[in-house]
Amino acid sequence: MPLPKLSPLQSRLAASLIASAMLVILYFAISWPHFAYAAEVDSIRPEDHNHERLLETPYLDLDYEDIELRELSYEAEFIGFDRGIIGRATTDPTPMINNVAITTNIPQGQVMFYLFTNASLWADKSPETPGLPSPIILNRRSFDTSAGEDPVTKDEDVNDDSEDGEGDEQDQGLRLQPRQSTTDQRTLYITVTTCTQPTSNTTTDPAPQLQLYVSQSKNNTNPGPGQNSDLQDMMELDQGYALYELNATGNVYMGIYAKNDSTYSGTYNAQIAASIDKPYHYYWNSSDPNLFVADSDANSALLFTDPLIANSSNTTLYEEWMNITPPFQIFASDSGSNSIMGLQNSYCGLQTNAQIVASRAGQTTSQIVTGMTDIGVGTLPKQQFYVTGLGAGKTYNVALAMSGNSTASGDGVVGGGGQVFKMTTFDTLQSDNCAVIYGLSFCNQVAYAVPTNPNTFPNMSTLAAYYDNATAYNYGIFKKVLAQIPCDTTSSAQYSLARNCTSCDAAYKQWLCSVSMPRCTDYTSTFSWLQPRAQGQPFPNGTFLDPATLKFVNNSAALNGSRNASIDTSVVPGPYKEVLPCEDLCYNLVQSCPASMGFNCPQPGDVGFNESYGLRPITGADVNGRFANHTCNFPGLVYFKSAGSLALPSQIVVVATFVVLGLTLM
């Protein structure tokens, strides 16, 4: 029975004149101290953020035992006195309601007390809600390092992983097994998140973390520092978050303590919530951030969540994920700013302090465009984030999050406090002659940085349209040649039974997209597997490389120009480095198309190979996927940070386009 929110005047009127009969009866029946308190809202000290909560508290939640307890403690104070004059007793615990967070300011050196009553503990659990189409399972990412790899094989691996991880509660997160609730105990999830914390002029280290104290003992109704440690448990928040799970049997008493540290000034602001359903706030304590940076340029970045399902064999489930209102959001901050340090596991901490704040899923802010996509190997649903307005040459901290349960948040919503995943990082490029493109209609698997010139292509969509059109045009020529070749007739030693015109077509398209849209990174990047390009041209700002370098590159087509001559004539990006396409794109093309088409790949060691193709990394990748052994590129590779480069002297691409017999695809 929540009471309406009233202004101080209204609430006085309500209490004295127009209160319902029920309220009056309640008032006299239980003499609940807070009830009187609520009628004196204007006397509440301004720093007390609980007053709204107090007004809303359904007092029926309390049982008589509590009230007796309180009356014993506070009788003397209440008889004949106005609490507004006395001031609020600091030992007076604030009653909590299932799945309703209390937001409080906590001055340094003080403890705030809360109570979850036995009656609330044994109240009915909240009804199940539909939830996401399928549960989030972490650490099942497939490392998409192989374009040619059979997606089915990869998916099987993925399934094995998830089955193996079935018992791993840490990564199963909210799929908590329902506790076997014996008749005399029930699981209570207490969560605390820090929204703001004291700051310091003298250190960049974050302020000390808050501490949560929990007691189930009637002999310790004010848990906190200095109380008998046998009668309470203490948990320190970790980066602004704590989840304390207990099997409760009666009233549960809580205290949040802010250490006093003179290095810092200001107070803490924190949320505390208790739930008999599942944690109201949630931090996914896993090594997997559930988020990948596909690529970045000087002022934007493209990020994807992990695939949301292991395979697309259930088409209903696939459609449900693809059609969902994007459920996730991201928060990011320049690593030079320490505003989110110490708060990074806290949803309200990120929301209050992050520099780049996503609005609710599905909406577009000036800085973040998001949507569902199935780009990448396996065509698995994932959520994509295109973040703009970043600074050049910076490192950003970024965390995936969810507002409430993804469709609702706040009071009364199970999990209404939001979810946060492990923070990860990405870098932006230094120079402006690479730009991330995505959402192309022909090369629809391209989602990485390509050479650009901001003077010629000031926005992403015209650049993407230019590359896509040029590539589709060349593909049209190939299709005409393919139409004349009887590639579906009989098999031969060169042309496998398993391959036909469809596979030739697909292999050509993948190869063409990757050689036509070289993956671009800073010229200053020093990774050995990068191929310098277009060194003879000026940078977009008009500067040339130093004369010694120019002299050296002058007679090398591979170094002096781009892989594709039209980039040098239409884009004029200036010096950049290319992440070379993976060599197996070429092998796959040769194997998939009839020998009569005459495709041929250079072999490692051949003249020109090193400038044309990159080798696959030996093994998987590191968990963050940042430059993770990612030494070659292919369209659909979305899980690794780019660092690419080029290969083919442009005339070779042209020749390949015309599918001349005996062609080596450099």
Ligand SMILES: *[C@@H]1O[C@H](CO)[C@@H](O)[C@H](O)[C@H]1NC(C)=O
């Ligand atoms: C916190 O520490 C400061 C300086 O040491 C002291 O003046 C202040 O009284 C302390 N506050 C509390 C609540 O302990």
Ligand SMILES: *[C@@H]1O[C@H](CO)[C@@H](O)[C@H](O)[C@H]1NC(C)=O
């Ligand atoms: C979120 O909570 C609201 C309110 O309880 C509920 O109506 C909704 O279905 C929930 N959403 C999901 C995705 O479970």
Ligand SMILES: *[C@@H]1O[C@H](CO)[C@@H](O)[C@H](O)[C@H]1NC(C)=O
């Ligand atoms: C930090 O600086 C402000 C003014 O710049 C000052 O008022 C405040 O006391 C300083 N705080 C600490 C903890 O030194």
Ligand SMILES: *[C@@H]1O[C@H](CO)[C@@H](O)[C@H](O)[C@H]1NC(C)=O
């Ligand atoms: C609580 O206090 C009472 C009275 O002092 C005592 O009898 C009882 O043993 C105490 N309980 C615990 C768990 O300490």
Ligand SMILES: *[C@@H]1O[C@H](CO)[C@@H](O)[C@H](O)[C@H]1NC(C)=O
């Ligand atoms: C995450 O898990 C580690 C290891 O189990 C634990 O030490 C840490 O406190 C946990 N952090 C949070 C925020 O729960």
Ligand SMILES: *[C@@H]1O[C@H](CO)[C@@H](O)[C@H](O)[C@H]1NC(C)=O
């Ligand atoms: C709660 O009780 C269940 C079953 O009695 C037990 O498995 C579980 O570990 C307990 N949880 C805590 C946090 O004590």
Ligand SMILES: *[C@@H]1O[C@H](CO)[C@@H](O)[C@H](O)[C@H]1NC(C)=O
């Ligand atoms: C808590 O409530 C339950 C159910 O109403 C009751 O059986 C139990 O005795 C109560 N426990 C305490 C400690 O009051």
Ligand SMILES: *[C@@H]1O[C@H](CO)[C@@H](O)[C@H](O)[C@H]1NC(C)=O
């Ligand atoms: C797809 O994933 C589901 C659930 O993980 C699994 O049961 C099924 O066997 C998988 N199908 C294939 C073809 O791998």
Ligand SMILES: *[C@@H]1O[C@H](CO)[C@@H](O)[C@H](O)[C@H]1NC(C)=O
């Ligand atoms: C496919 O997904 C739908 C929607 O989530 C689910 O109802 C159905 O049981 C799933 N089918 C199989 C075979 O797993």
Ligand SMILES: *[C@@H]1O[C@H](CO)[C@@H](O)[C@H](O)[C@H]1NC(C)=O
């Ligand atoms: C022009 O751009 C290049 C690459 O970003 C940079 O190295 C160079 O310093 C710039 N020159 C001037 C004059 O700004």
Ligand SMILES: *[C@@H]1O[C@H](CO)[C@@H](O)[C@H](O)[C@H]1NC(C)=O
């Ligand atoms: C697409 O590319 C072709 C060939 O380069 C060119 O003739 C045509 O004008 C381009 N179309 C657009 C819209 O850019």
Ligand SMILES: *[C@@H]1O[C@H](CO)[C@@H](O)[C@H](O)[C@H]1NC(C)=O
């Ligand atoms: C080509 O082969 C694939 C499987 O190998 C098959 O699904 C497809 O229908 C074939 N296409 C044509 C045009 O025969």
